[in-house]
Amino acid sequence: MSESKELHSFDELVVKALNDKELEEFNRIYYGRSCHLQLDLQQESIAIAEKNNFEIAGYTFLAKTEETRSARTVKIGIIQHSIVATTDKPIREQRTAIFDKILRIIDAAGNEGVNIICLQEAWSMPFAFCTREKQPWCEFSESAESGPSTQFLRELAIKYNMVIISPILERDEIHGDTIWNTAVVISETGKVLGKHRKNHIPRVGDFNESTYYFEGNTGHPVFETKYGRIAINICYGRHHPQNWLMFGLNGAEVVFNPSATVAGLSEHLWGVEARNAAIANSYFTCAINRVGTEHFSNEFTSGDGKPAHKDFGHFYGSSYITAPDGSRTPGLSRVRDGLLIAQLDLNLCRQIKDKWGFTMTQRLDLYAKSLNEAVKPDYKPQIIKDI
Numbered sequence: 001m002s003e004s005k006e007l008h009s010f011d012e013l014v015v016k017a018l019n020d021k022e023l024e025e026f027n028r029i030y031y032g033r034s035c036h037l038q039l040d041l042q043q044e045s046i047a048i049a050e051k052n053n054f055e056i057a058g059y060t061f062l063a064k065t066e067e068t069r070s071a072r073t074v075k076i077g078i079i080q081h082s083i084v085a086t087t088d089k090p091i092r093e094q095r096t097a098i099f100d101k102i103l104r105i106i107d108a109a110g111n112e113g114v115n116i117i118c119l120q121e122a123w124s125m126p127f128a129f130c131t132r133e134k135q136p137w138c139e140f141s142e143s144a145e146s147g148p149s150t151q152f153l154r155e156l157a158i159k160y161n162m163v164i165i166s167p168i169l170e171r172d173e174i175h176g177d178t179i180w181n182t183a184v185v186i187s188e189t190g191k192v193l194g195k196h197r198k199n200h201i202p203r204v205g206d207f208n209e210s211t212y213y214f215e216g217n218t219g220h221p222v223f224e225t226k227y228g229r230i231a232i233n234i235c236y237g238r239h240h241p242q243n244w245l246m247f248g249l250n251g252a253e254v255v256f257n258p259s260a261t262v263a264g265l266s267e268h269l270w271g272v273e274a275r276n277a278a279i280a281n282s283y284f285t286c287a288i289n290r291v292g293t294e295h296f297s298n299e300f301t302s303g304d305g306k307p308a309h310k311d312f313g314h315f316y317g318s319s320y321i322t323a324p325d326g327s328r329t330p331g332l333s334r335v336r337d338g339l340l341i342a343q344l345d346l347n348l349c350r351q352i353k354d355k356w357g358f359t360m361t362q363r364l365d366l367y368a369k370s371l372n373e374a375v376k377p378d379y380k381p382q383i384i385k386d387i
C-alpha cells in the first residue's frame, strides 16, 4: 500500500464513525476518560507546525490536590518523524536533513515550554537494519558523549532548558568499536547525564538488528532529572513486562518507549503494551513510533518466506501517552510527523499506587524465589497432572 493510501489516523476513523454521545462513551471505555483534556497551544507553535508540515497536539492529565505535597507539574513532549533524504544519499546529507526537520519540531516544543522530550528509536538515520548490510549503515553510529546528534541536541537542551532523550546508534570506541542501540539522556544544562542501551534485541521478520548490536549492558537506569525521574525502554523491550517492571522498581515516574515498528507486525499490540505497563507499574509511559516507508537500494529477505523486497513496510506512527491510571491520549497520525505534548502532575503516580496497591501487592519476594528456581537447569515446572 502506498503512503497516500495508508489510513491517516485510528482516532480520526473513530471520530468520523461515531456521534457525540457514542464518542463520549468510546472515550470513557477505551481511553479511560469521557473527553480528552486539551492543552491550549500557542499560536506560534501551531504556525511552526503548519509551516513545517507536522501535527501538533497537547493534552492534560490531572491529579488530586494534596495537602502535604505541592503538585509536580511537568510538560512531556514526544516526536515521531519520517526520514527526509532518500537512503542512497551521502550519510551526512541524510543526517543533516533530519536534524533540520527536528530543529523545527523542537522549536515548537520549546515554545510550548516542554520540559522533557524524547525522539524515536535511531532517530538520526533510516532504520536500515532490515538490510543486514554493514556498509554504509554502520557509519551512522556515533559517540553517545560527543557525536553529531549529541552536539546538535545539547545546544537545544540549553536553549530551551529541556531534558532531551536521544535514541541513536552508538559507537563505543573505548570498548572495541562496538555498536549499541542507545538512548542518550541530555540534561537541560547540555550535559550528558547518562545512557541506556537496548536490553532486548528483536529477531522477528525484517528486524535483523542482532546483526549490528548486542543486548545492552546498562541494566535499568532511572535518570533523576530536574523535572522528574525518567527511564527509557527501547522498542522491543516493550514486549517484556520484566523490563518495564525493573524501571519501576528503580523509581521511574515516566518511562519512554522510543520505537520503530511496522504495520504488518505489531499494530494490534501497539495500544496495549505501553499502556499496560503504565497500569502495572503506576507510572506514565510514552510510546513513540517512527513514521513513513523507507526504501533501500538493494533487496533483502529475512528468512520468513516473504519475497525479496526493498522496504521495511510502513512505520505507522500513532505515538501516545498513558497515565498511571490507564487513561491515555489519542494517538498521533499514522502517516505524518508529529509532536505530542502532555502536561502531567507526577503526584498521580503515588496516588494510583495508594489507590490500586499494585506495587504493594506484586509479591516480588514470591517471584524472586520462583524465578530463581525456574532458571536452574534441573527445574521441574509446577504442573499437576490428572493421572
Ligand SMILES: NC(=O)NCCC(=O)O
Pocket (backbone or CB within 6 Å): 121, 201, 202, 207, 234, 235, 236, 237, 259, 260, 261, 262, 265, 266
Ligand atoms: N525496533 C524494534 O525493536 N522493533 C521490533 C519490532 C517490534 O517490537 O514491534
